[in-house]
Amino acid sequence: MTVFDEATAAKATADGWYEVRPDERFAMVSSDGSVTGAVNGGVLLATVLRAVMDTSPHPHPVATSAHFLRVPRTEPAQVQVTWLKQGGTAATARATLIQDDMPALEATVTTGALGASAEGGLSWTGRPPELPPLAECAGFRKAAGSMGFAGFVAQVDVRLDPATTGWLRGEPAGVPEMRGYFRLREDRDPDAYLLAVAVDALPPVVLGLGALGWAPTVELTWHMRAEPAPGPLRLAARARHVSGGWFDEESEVWDSAGTLVAQSRQLARVGRGARRSAPRGESRMP
Numbered sequence: 544m545t546v547f548d549e550a551t552a553a554k555a556t557a558d559g560w561y562e563v564r565p566d567e568r569f570a571m572v573s574s575d576g577s578v579t580g581a582v583n584g585g586v587l588l589a590t591v592l593r594a595v596m597d598t599s600p601h602p603h604p605v606a607t608s609a610h611f612l613r614v615p616r617t618e619p620a621q622v623q624v625t626w627l628k629q630g631g632t633a634a635t636a637r638a639t640l641i642q643d644d645m646p647a648l649e650a651t652v653t654t655g656a657l658g659a660s661a662e663g664g665l666s667w668t669g670r671p672p673e674l675p676p677l678a679e680c681a682g683f684r685k686a687a688g689s690m691g692f693a694g695f696v697a698q699v700d701v702r703l704d705p706a707t708t709g710w711l712r713g714e715p716a717g718v719p720e721m722r723g724y725f726r727l728r729e730d731r732d733p734d735a736y737l738l739a740v741a742v743d744a745l746p747p748v749v750l751g752l753g754a755l756g757w758a759p760t761v762e763l764t765w766h767m768r769a770e771p772a773p774g775p776l777r778l779a780a781r782a783r784h785v786s787g788g789w790f791d792e793e794s795e796v797w798d799s800a801g802t803l804v805a806q807s808r809q810l811a812r813v814g815r816g817a818r819r820s821a822p823r824g825e826s827r828m829p
Contacts (some may be wrong), residue, residue, distance in 0.1 A: 547736075549747070551590040559625060564761070587640065588607065588648075602632065607650060607766075610649045618642070636651070638648070671780035680723055699728065700722040703723040721750070738776075738805040742796060745778050747790075768805060772802065777796070
């Protein structure tokens with residue numbers, strides 16, 4: 544079992560109830576290099592999905608909508624799963640991550656089957672994002688062992704397209720976009736649970752506007768479109784509107800075979816602690 548599988552495990556304790564634990568190994572890192580205790584939202588979603596899929600009549604979480612209500616501590620918690628519908632084509636469940644009798648994450652998950660299009664059905668896909676070779680993209684490989692190499696960034700290998708990293712040098716591009724590659728540092732092929740992480744794995748797109756700081760997700764909806772092939776995933780994210788302390792973020796996930804495997808849209812806060820632009824030379828992701 545990989546660290547990711549351990550961190551997202553859900554153990555059934557009663558009918559519809561699961562024991563989980565938000566894992567500090569996937570928590571975010573503050574500007575001083577310390578682990579904040581705020582576990583990446585995609586990892587929390589993957590944990591909830593494990594509980595849902597345990598009793599799902601269908602093999603794939605095709606649509607998930609989640610509201611992040613509060614930040615759970617890295618301590619024991621529970622997931623309650625209630626099935627609202629179980630049909631022959633799709634089933635829908637409500638899943639709640641609970642800690643200290645308070646909901647921290649509320650999700651609605653629809654499960655179904657993914658595969659070849661039905662005979663005579665439409666089939667069309669847009670173009671995947673154009674990225675430089677993986678070796679030319681900025682990552683954290685050289686930061687291993689440094690103060691900031693802990694928590695989430697120590698578990699995932701995110702390589703950013705240099706065209707979207709000007710904010711690291713105090714030179715934001717002025718466009719709310721991020722692109723890059725994503726994979727675990729462990730040897731593990733992508734699946735539905737890792738796609739739940741991938742849709743929220745890139746740095747917030749508002750960094751491209753020079754707004755640094757924690758940008759907490761308020762609501763995120765993602766769709767699984769296909770089973771991913773082995774290998775690194777390609778990610779592309781953008782915003783269409785940033786105003787009043789809120790921003791949207793649309794994300795696409797493509798596998799190594801060039802197949803669109805996941806899409807997401809989220810609403811997030813720019814963050815009270817955000818500041819405009821970074822001092823030159825600052826190179827740590829928030």
